[in-house]
Amino acid sequence: MKEKLISLGSKSFLKPYFLGLLSALFFTLSFPKGDYSLLIFIALVPLFWASSEKEGDNLTILSLGLFFGLIHYLSLLYWIAYTLHKYGFLPWVVAIFALFLLSLYLALYPALFLLLNAQLKVFSEPTPAKGLFLSMSFVGFEFLRSTLLTGFPWGLAGYPLANFSPLLQSADLLGIWGLSFLVLFINYYLFYTLKSFSSRAIKRFASLRSQLFFLSIILFFLFYGYYQQETWEKKLMKRGDSLKVALLQGNIPQEIKEAKEIKISIETYERLLWMALSHNPDLILFPETAFPFYFPHDREPSLKLLEILERLRLTGRDSFHRVPVLIFGTFRVSNFNSSPRVHNSLLVWDGKDIADLYDKEKLVPFGEYVPLARFFPFLKRISVVSDIIKPGISKNLSFPIGENHFELVPLICFESAFPQIWVKRLRKGGDFLFIATNDAWFGKTSAPYQHFQLAIVRAVEGRRYVLQAANTGISGVINPLGQVEVKSFLEREEIILGTIRPLKDKTPFVRGGYLFPYLATFLLLASVVYIIWGNYLRGRRRYPWLKR
Template sequence: MGMKSLFLSVLSGLLLTLGFPKPELFYLSWVALVPLLLALEGKSGKEAFLLGYVCGMAHYASTLYWIQYVVQHFGGIPLPVAVLLVALLSGYLALYPACFAVAAHRWQGHPLLEIFGLPGVWVALEWVRGALLTGFPWANLGYTQTPWSLLIQAADVTGVFGLSWLVVLGSTTVLSCLKGRCVRWSLPVFVLCLSGTLVYGGWRLDTVKALEKTADSWTVAVIQGNIDQARKWDPAFQQETLRRYRELSMAAAARSPRPDLIVWPETAAPFFYGVEDDLTEQLNGMVRELGVPLLFGSPAITLLDGEPRFQNRAYLVDARANILGWYAKQHLVPFGEYVPLQKLLFFVHRLVQAAGDFVPGHDSQPLRWEDRGLGVLICYEGIFPSLARRTVLAGAAYLVNITNDAWYGRTSAPYQHLEIERWRAIELRAPMIRAANTGISTVIDAAGESCGRIELDLQGEMVCTARSPGLLTIYARWGDFFVWFCMAASMGCMVYSTLKRRSAKST
């Protein structure tokens, strides 16, 4: 295995990364896997695994570099250890492109499997990555296509995985052209799939827009306090935090039309709401002064086996500060809100001193205000389609994401996070109301379009009109059926190639 093959593998990894924000060069994603597939020509199975692993390391290390900033800046971890943690995570995630490369190697010489089977393998591996070991579906390939509005409307059928499949098909089609099989097999099918997806997207976009025009309008305000993470939990800064949110909320409440709901970010209330009486009453008095219902984030204390434990909650209160309901975060951040496998990873507490002792909630029921169901997703819960789908099936017509992306600084992570969550609005045709502490805050309609946004590291307020088209999408009803089809097809292709290989050996 020469340097040229290694170079091609690294090139594929970097091309995969360039499709994500930033710089969001989404068109490169359509050919990103071509160098890797070319590098596999004439290699052994072990070499194929290694080349796929190198590709994965290059991709995930360059996409998730911001983790080093988080653990070093806020965890107080030395730079070499922070880099090592990124390398360890990237090393695990690189196993998935490595498995993809092994499948590609096994199917060399089988044009139909190589062209049309590999996209299914990629999708199956993406799904496993998003489910195994608590799941980390951060950099699914379909997310690179966010700027192509017509194309991504198909997500309400297949979820993001359908677009991942199509983008990989782009690479296998280019590969087939380079091998001289372009017109006969792959190109017509690829053109048909791409054009069909675009036609569906145009039709679906018109349908959603028409339904939104006839739907009841609802005015919502999002508040971005831009509280420095280093001062967020400083008791001396609590009054400044509440003052800032009060002023921004008063400015939003004075807008015309007047908002029906104001949304603050995750843990915007820097105290235990309902436990710390003075601060709780101060916030309640603020709500009464506003005269507008408020949804806000706050830490909470719950009892588990008689022991007090922390929860990350969102509270909904009416204009008189009466609690209408609360939601406890279900999918906690590993090493941020809890330490998995504590007996095995006992040493991690020394590395990540900010790791809390939080316990998850278990209820996906939406919060209800008047006749509207609000499906709350706290922090990175928005990257898990299953959580959003669960609350929509329970009756949520709107999704509300409250988050604190201050941890990420001015890296590409806040932009990646926002664009991932945009897909939940499209998949489920439920407007996404997003309030982020340091940004980016916005309201995204059921077609995936923003009414505006408060940019990163700014404080501000924004009032938008939200309308739910009232659609229950195929994806909402059937979930990841497309993934199961890809898994079944991949297994069938693997069995077929194995039988063909044994047959060839026997003859």
């Protein structure tokens, strides 16, 4: 009998963690390369169910959230360990431990999310209003994760909706934050429906109004999406100014870039440049650090690059053809207070000279700089590169093509994960977005696919064409509906050709969509204060000595 009780007790103990494991795996598989994006609509239902059975046991709820988050982020971000080992030259044990620490930090957010909602009986006594609160609080936690400690907005819950066009279209209203809200709301609706099956008939009847409430919000997003999709399809069919673009993907292995084999990079991109010219593009875009040297400090390769540009200028003059504008990535050396500063930069060549430049604003922690290195020097040992790159300022790139003047919003690599960076720039102007990246760091892992998914959502949020040029892929052209018009394969040398339309519309998200995550964060913090104050008052009633 005693053995039977122990067996039942162990099953009861393990059940919530099994459900948490199920949710974590479903959640990860809904992202690339999992390619089971439908799972995003049910991924959190097992977690909510486990939480409903353990509500009141704060320690179990907290550990369940940590367990879920740890499994999810370890499986989603496994490529970080690969990169740290292969290019940071860390032993596998150290690289995996670094991934574990990051995942543990990120897991704090779902753990606190579960604990907060359990305190308010969101799972044990589900209602439509609590569904709204849960979804908003999740957005608040995602926003905090995206901003605190330099921010890490990778893998937000709304990104798998990039594969569901009608739902994706609402990104122009509330951005990625609205998509995350919708994902959580749908999951909670399914959880609520399953819970109602166990209720009595009278409760089921009472829940009919609740069902209508849930469905009305979901249908609003759906109908809004269909309306926007039809509207923008008509807009894009109308005649207007267009640009022919060429994206160059040199497929330079990171081992070659790390070995400073500059000659190979220059020769590869010079060859692709002359091949692209045969298609008469207006604009040719190179990836991040296509020319991996310090311009103009490294004299020999800098002169070689200038020689290529001069030959291109003379070719255009002699053939009476307009020379395309080039935008290419390199490391730029500037002087600051008589000391050199290195930037990860994009330079604009307008057919005559370097006409504009952009220095990367948001650097990659432990990839381009070491946070808190001044206080903790040992952190430099786990950095992929030395701490020499300095951030630039927020700005757009402008250039003439023929009689027209264009402005693009530049983003380099990790910056495409931060909507707040490009939204600020797009408010000032910007006809389209350009993401220059070098995803060779990640090999054939899921990271390049996850990175490209960000670009799809960015296109709909701003209703702009998005051009992504990647060294090893994925490069592509995405239209304002989030439809991929053309894209490259991974680890293949390619020239991607496309036609884009410069656009001027400013979406609700660009105009003021950031009010939504701010509101969600305020609601989250207010609820924390409410819970703490409520617990304090209950404590005073239970323990009169607290009143003294």
